[in-house]
Amino acid sequence: MKVAIMPGSFDPVTKGHIDILERSSKLFDKIIAVVMVNPTKTPTFTTEERVKFLKQVTNHIPNLEVDSYLGLVADYAREKNAHTLIKGLRAVTDFEYEFQQALTNKKLNPELETLFMVTNQEYMYLSSTIVRQIAGFGGDISLFVPEKIKEEILERIIPVE
Numbered sequence: 001m002k003v004a005i006m007p008g009s010f011d012p013v014t015k016g017h018i019d020i021l022e023r024s025s026k027l028f029d030k031i032i033a034v035v036m037v038n039p040t041k042t043p044t045f046t047t048e049e050r051v052k053f054l055k056q057v058t059n060h061i062p063n064l065e066v067d068s069y070l071g072l073v074a075d076y077a078r079e080k081n082a083h084t085l086i087k088g089l090r091a092v093t094d095f096e097y098e099f100q101q102a103l104t105n106k107k108l109n110p111e112l113e114t115l116f117m118v119t120n121q122e123y124m125y126l127s128s129t130i131v132r133q134i135a136g137f138g139g140d141i142s143l144f145v146p147e148k149i150k151e152e153i154l155e156r157i158i159p160v161e
């Protein structure tokens with residue numbers, strides 16, 4: 001079975017992430033979207049919330065699983081017997097960091113390949129940070145996140161004074 005992993009902070013999940021998950025689910029037997037827990041960073045949403053939002057917006061993709069992991073993605077992939085990491089590529093600005101990550105992951109787990117999927121033009125400007133900023137100023141986030149998680153996101157974001 002060909003399993004691919006899409007790791008990320010998903011803080012929160014956006015339409016850009018969902019687009020990559022939908023497209024990559026057609027190329028693999030199973031996709032695991034995994035919320036990576038990084039103890040040195042303080043996310044806006046808890047791990048449980050990020051997992052819950054991801055599950056809510058991907059339940060139309062039958063071969064997709066949602067998980068969370070504290071540790072290295074290279075180790076997670078080994079545990080899941082997955083040999084592919086899927087990364088979305090938005091702009092040149094994503095490239096250098098992702099390139100470094102891909103080479104490091106290859107060193108840590110030589111059986112792991114990183115595949116970059118080019119963003120949908122419609123979402124190339126979109127990031128979780130943008131969603132948090134717009135929500136903080138009370139802006140309309142409906143273009144960026146699915147309707148079913150919109151209210152919960154807005155309720156949890158502390159308005160910028």
Ligand code: ADP
Nearest residue numbers: 007008009010016087088089119123126127128
């Ligand atoms: P962000 O950079 O928005 O905080 P994450 O760490 O959650 O995102 O990203 C997880 C993965 O999703 C990364 O591979 C990232 O490049 C990809 N991704 C995020 N937003 C988009 C988008 N709008 N289009 C394509 N890929 C995206």
